Amino acid sequence: MDPLEDVLALLETRSQLSASLEAGGRWAVRFDGPAGVKFNAVRRGHCVLEAESRPDPIFLAPGDCYLLTRPQRFVLRSDPPGPEVDAGTVFRGARNGVAHTGTGQDVLLIGGRFTFEAPGQELLLDGLPPVIHVPAGTAHAETVEWALTVIEHELSKKPVASTLVAEHLAVVMLIHVLRLHLASEPHMVSGWLAGLADPAVAAALTSLHADPARAWTVADLAHAGAVSRSTLAARFKESVGQGPLEYLTHWRIQLAAQKLRKSSETISSIAHSTGYGSESAISTAFKRVIGVSPSAYRKHHRMTDSV
Incomplete structure (x- = not known):
């Protein structure tokens, strides 16, 4: 199993494309903090x-792209800039999928955002910096350019x-941007994503994701990573920020939460499929x-879905 693939699937990652932005002359467009992950x-x-x-500021050239992984205000502009205008005003005037600002057609940007329907998106986003910039022409950026x-x-x-x-290709682009960022800027990543850059920790993470219901021990995971128990424990804690078995608990709970939202399985059945021996054991974890019991969680999401 692939931990990154698992998390993206668990979060039900989807893309929503916006109108393109065409600009020229001196211009500046101000955006409020978008929900989800914004890309251009x-x-x-x-x-x-x-x-x-x-x-x-980040200077962008043809072929460059970026992700904003946190809700934050931002401005796109020429250099030097023109007077700022609100993005809502600009995009409400879009015609045939293209919004215009400034004078001329010097610049063209395509963009949109990625949304995550499941709770637990911090599994992905908390390990990333607020802004990821992928310049054109960097190593392995060819696939991103192809998708764009x-x-x-x-x-x-x-x-x-x-x-x-286009929306499916945008998700492909997201995966490649994350791959590139993990390969080129591992020091800018934290949490389980950082663990993927360490071969021993990555082997342990892969093992946990392949069989989350197994009664794993740190010694088992150390064997998978071909290191000692103490070495794995230290490296896992340093890169991921929590111990291997603590991470396993959180991953199991995210899997259980998905089953509670999406299936009619009993809580007892979900407990056994995610590595807990009883309904009381999973309820405690x-x-x-x-922060709430499995039954309260399921009831809340069923009520939310019916609204």
Whole structure:
């Protein structure tokens, strides 16, 4: 099993594409903090990103893309900038899927956002920096560029099922951006994502995800990573921020939460399928991690879904 694939699937990752943005001359567009993970990619021209989480602007060139992994206000602008205008005003005037600002057509950006329907998105987002910038031409960025090129083609030419194709490709792009970031900036990642950069910890994480119901011991996981028990415990804690068995508890609870939301399985059945011997055992662990009992959690989400 692949931990990153598991988490993205658990969170029911989806993309929603917005209108493209075309700009020219001196311009600046101000955006409120978006929900989910915002992305933009520069397909033509140059512009500047100013995000409230970063002290310095990011200069964007053709082929560059970025992710905003936290809700934060940001500005896209020319260099030098023009007067700021509100993004809502600009995008309400979009025609044929393209919004315009400034004068001319020097710059073209495509973008959208990724949303996560399941609770527990902190599994993914808390380990990432607030802004991820992927410059064009960097090592292994070719697949991101390919995905962006096809997305742009789907949005501009609009063949049959173009929106569906573009949105699926955006999720592919997200995965490749995360891969690139893990490979090129491992020091900028924390939590279980950081553990994927350590071969021994990655082996332990893969083992846990392959069989979360197993009664794992730290010694078992150390054997999978070909290191000693003490070495794995120290390296796992240093990179992931919690011990292997603590991580296993949290992962089991996220799997149980998904079953409570999506299935009609009994709590006893869910307990056994996620490594707990009884309904009382999972209830204790679930309440410690989530803050409510499994039955209260299921009732809340059924009421929410019916609204």
